[in-house]
Amino acid sequence: MYSPWLVPLALASGIVIGAGLVVLIVVAIERGRRARALSDVTLPDGVGAVLDTLDSAGFVVDPSNNVQKASAMAIATGLVAAQQVVHPEVVALVERARDEDHPVSEELQLARSLREETNLRMLVRASRLGSRYVVVLAEDHTETHRLEEVRRDFVANISHELKTPIGAVGLLAEALESASDDPDQVRYFAKSLTRESLRLGRLTQDIIELSRLQSADPLTEPSLVDVRSVINSAVERNRVEAEARGIEIVVRGGKHASVVGDADMLAVAVHNLVANAVHYSPDGSRIGIGAAVTDHGIVEIAVTDQGDGISEADRDRIFERFYRVDPARSRRTGGTGLGLAIVKHVVQNHGGDIRLWSQLGSGSTFTIRLPEASTASVPVRGEN
Structure with missing residues (x-):
């Protein structure tokens, strides 16, 4: 039997379903519009290529x-890291x-993530890039600040060392x-x-030697x-x-x-070691000097003592000018504080490096590493 309620019920259902479809269609259209709007906002042309070629640090954020x-730097x-800006100061x-x-720009001191012993000193600049992005460029001034500190320390130290x-x-x-009337006092003074x-003469000579080693072309007449x-x-x-102190020096290789x-110059470097x-070995101990050629064509000259050793805190600064592990003892033995700095520069000027192993209570080993002479004809000093 036909019910009078079927027609209005069908109409109502149709209206509800139709309204729902309209809502879904509107939502889908809006989402598509937003997606297209987002996809239309891309980095300006050339920005990515510029960042790829930068030697300095640079990045773009949304x-x-x-x-x-x-950039790689x-x-x-x-x-x-992980597509995020690491430091809150930069954010x-x-x-x-x-x-x-x-x-806007600011010089920031930023903590390193791995090497925490030294903070980064970065000059960071940020600017809007269009209406959506910000570009950030950062210059690493860490080494510049370190060298400036070394320069100030050098001037202060040399003034003090010469004044004494x-x-x-x-x-x-x-x-x-x-x-003048007391012969014993005259002899003592x-x-x-x-x-x-x-x-004073040793200190002056070491300063002159260090300056010469830092010249543009220290090896004017290389020889075998x-x-x-x-x-x-x-x-x-x-x-x-x-x-005089009963110290035995043993040479091998x-x-x-x-x-x-x-x-x-090389003789001065090895002499300083x-x-x-x-100076730092106890009386009656032994010093070993060994030399060998590695399989990679590196000549190694190692000087080992049985002294007190060098603490980990001092090892990073041991090759700095005027730095002394034991200032009182260095002055008592006539040390100038420039010996290891000279060694470092001599070795670097010869294309090598110097390494340190040390342990408190077990002594130290300084190893000079230099490229072995090739088979090419090299003039020997003194030959015509």
Whole structure:
């Protein structure tokens, strides 16, 4: 039997279903419009290529601070990781740039993620890129600040180091004059005056030597250098002091090793290592000097002592100018604080490096590593 309610019920259902379909269609259209709008906003042409060629750190972030593109250096320095800006200080600078009509910049001190012993000093610039993005460029000034600190320390240290013996010479000269009637006092002050003048002379010579090593072309006349001869020369220069303290110096290897360079400079470098080993070794101990050629064509000259060793905190600074592990002992033994700095520069000028192994209570080993001389014809000093 036909019910009068079927027609209005069918009409109502049709209206509801139709309205639902209309809503779904409108939502789908809106989503598509938004998706097209988002897809239409892309990085300006050329930005990605520029970042790919940058040697410095650079990256682009979107409104959510997600990194859309980053240079290799931005990732290597730890500014960007997993498409995110790592440091909150940089994020804050980005937010400032969004609110400004001009680029903003600031020098930031940023913590390293792996090497926490030294913070990064970065000059960071941020600027809006279109209406959506922000581009960030960062210059690493860490090394510049480190060198500036070294320069300031060098000037301060050299002033102090020169002032001490010069002041001592003046005081001893006055004391010598006032004690002219006392022969014993005259001899005592004369010996002290000689000691201070020798120390001043060594310090001046080391400064001159270090300046020469830092010149543009320190190896003006390279020649074939016999490694064993260099070692023997260094040993002879330290033999008297070593024997006076009962220290035995043992030399092994290096008879058939040779390098190309300046024999006198290399002799100074090895001498400085041996002299340090003698100064910091206990009486009656042994110093070992070994030389060998590795399978990779590297000549290694190792100087090992049985001293107190060097702490881990001091190892990073041991090759700095005027740096002393034990300042009082260095001055007592006549050390200038430039010996290891000279060694480092000599080795670097010869295309090599120097390595340190040390353990407190077990002594230290300094190893000079230099390229072995090739079979090419190299002039030997003294030949015509």
